[in-house]
Amino acid sequence: xxxxxxxxxxxxxxxxxxxxxxxxxxxxxxxxxxxxxxxxxxxxxxxxxxxxxxxxxxxxxxxxxxxxxxxxxxxxxxxxxxxxxxxxxxxxxxxxxxxxxxxxxxxxxxxxxxxxxxxxxxxxxxxxxxxxxxxxxxxxxxxxxxxxxxxxxxxxxxxxxxxxxxxxxxxxxxxxxxxxxxxxxxxxxxxxxxxxxxxxxxxxxxxxxxxxxxxxxxxxxxxxxxxxxxxxxxxxxxxxxxxxxxxxxxxxxxxxxxxxxxxxxxxxxxxxxxxxxxxxxxxxxxxxxxxxxxxxxxxxxxxxxxxxx
Numbered sequence: 001x002x003x004x005x006x007x008x009x010x011x012x013x014x015x016x017x018x019x020x021x022x023x024x025x026x027x028x029x030x031x032x033x034x035x036x037x038x039x040x041x042x043x044x045x046x047x048x049x050x051x052x053x054x055x056x057x058x059x060x061x062x063x064x065x066x067x068x069x070x071x072x073x074x075x076x077x078x079x080x081x082x083x084x085x086x087x088x089x090x091x092x093x094x095x096x097x098x099x100x101x102x103x104x105x106x107x108x109x110x111x112x113x114x115x116x117x118x119x120x121x122x123x124x125x126x127x128x129x130x131x132x133x134x135x136x137x138x139x140x141x142x143x144x145x146x147x148x149x150x151x152x153x154x155x156x157x158x159x160x161x162x163x164x165x166x167x168x169x170x171x172x173x174x175x176x177x178x179x180x181x182x183x184x185x186x187x188x189x190x191x192x193x194x195x196x197x198x199x200x201x202x203x204x205x206x207x208x209x210x211x212x213x214x215x216x217x218x219x220x221x222x223x224x225x226x227x228x229x230x231x232x233x234x235x236x237x238x239x240x241x242x243x244x245x246x247x248x249x250x251x252x253x254x255x256x257x258x259x260x261x262x263x264x265x266x267x268x269x270x271x272x273x274x275x276x277x278x279x280x281x282x283x284x285x286x287x288x289x290x291x292x293x294x295x296x297x298x299x300x301x302x303x304x305x306x307x308x309x
Contacts, residue, residue, distance in 0.1 A: 003030040004246055005118050005145075007108065009066075010239070011039025011125030011166075012049040013082055014089070014219045018301075019124050019150075019239035020050070021212050024059045025307040028247045032111065032119065034063045035104035039125035039169055040078045041086030043068040046125075047099055049085065052092040057211055057308055066104030067128040070170035078165060081223075089222030090215055108133040112143040119143070120246060123177075124150040124239035126166050131173035134180055146183040150242040152259070152272030153189040154288060163270030164189050167261065171270040175261040178272075184286040186259065187241040188272065191252075191289040195241055196234035197223075201298060205305060212308035237301075241292065244300055251300070253291040258282040 008023050008031060010016040023031045034054070036047045047065045054063055069075050082088065100107070108129065112119060121144055123130050130147070133140055151166035151174070159165045167174045178184060197205075197220040206217035223235030245252055258280055262271040274288060 003028055004120055005030050005032055006120050006122055006246065007033050007035060007111065009035045009037060009121060009123035009125065009129050010050065011037050011041070011046045012053065013040040013046065013086060013125065013239070014223050015237045015239040016040070016124055017049070017053045017087060017219055018216055018237055019243045020053055021057065021216070021308065022240055022243045022301065022304045023122070024057070024061055026243070026247055026304050027307070031061050033107060034061055035066050035108060035129050036063060037066045037104070037125050037129045038068050038075065038077070039166065040082045042077060045086040048095055049087040051095055051097055051099060052087070055095060055097045056092055056215065063099045064102060064104035064107045065099045067132055070126065070128055070173065071131060072172045073170060076169055083222070090218040104129050105132045105136065109137045109140055112140040113137065115143055117143050118145055120145045121147045122149070122242050122246065123147065124242050126170040127151070127173040127177045128170045131170070131176035134176055141180050141182055144182045146185065147177065148185045148187070148242045148245055150187045150192060150239045152186050154274045154276065155190050157271065158189055160267070160270065162262070162268040164272070167272055168270035171261050171263055175263055178259055178261055178285060185245060185254070185289070186272070186286050187238070187245065187289045191292055192238035192241050193236050195237050195292060195294065195297060197237055198234035204298070205302060208302065208306055210306070210308050212305045216305060240301065241289065244297060245289065248296070248300055251293045251296050252289050254287045254289055256284040256287050258284050259286040259288070
């Protein structure tokens with residue numbers, strides 16, 4: 001089986017860090033690079049956070065800094081969820097490695113244009129880097145194999161009553177991506193909020209006994225409190241679902257639908273309007289994750305974390 005060529009686009013972030021751990025060591029993934037965007041925190045924090053994870057785990061993957069601001073909207077971050085650093089909880093050694101000098105958007109354009117159309121993009125933060133690459137070089141649309149993203153919601157949001165954070169932070173970028181014609185699979189809050197790491201999952205991963213297992217535990221011990229869902233003592237690993245869908249789509253129940261981004265600037269600004277029942281009559285442009293088999297999901301996560309040194 002050919003490995004899946006993948007670029008991870010993230011705003012590291014707690015669940016982003018775990019998504020990176022899975023993407024970098026799953027045997028079916030060839031992680032070409034990591035592009036970083038502002039989102040959970042400002043770029044001057046999300047970029048070092050990414051580099052800290054790469055250095056701490058000894059990963060051999062290039063990291064590129066990208067867009068520091070949304071395309072149109074005033075910038076907002078999630079300090080209340082991810083802390084002042086954007087990755088509060090874990091303690092890292094002094095950073096010794098650096099990001100690549102090339103801008104993430106230029107890297108995306110160059111890499112995709114030089115490819116055979118066999119690269120999958122996995123954005124798990126705001127879609128600013130991807131949208132800007134499409135705006136600057138529209139020909140990349142035909143070079144992207146697919147986009148599997150974490151973002152949006154079929155139902156209620158987590159930043160406003162209508163909108164999920166990744167989409168709300170840069171709705172105009174999301175509109176560009178969802179209107180691009182690229183094959184899109186979307187992991188929405190409705191699904192990701194069920195992928196909860198409680199204390200038993202945290203101890204399971206800590207007991208692996210390697211750096212990755214301990215880092216998982218340190219990360220999710222923080223989010224037990226900052227991202228608790230419905231009062232449960234557990235935190236969701238939102239972004240991990242996008243990576244695991246790539247290698248194990250059979251774990252997911254999905255539905256195809258037309259999805260549009262509300263740009264009206266009203267109370268639904270940034271909402272992913274998901275036409276599950278085909279009321280609009282418009283052509284379906286996205287596959288939406290609806291349910292996940294959690295036992296097999298956590299088995300996959302554990303197996304992959306064990307592959308780290």
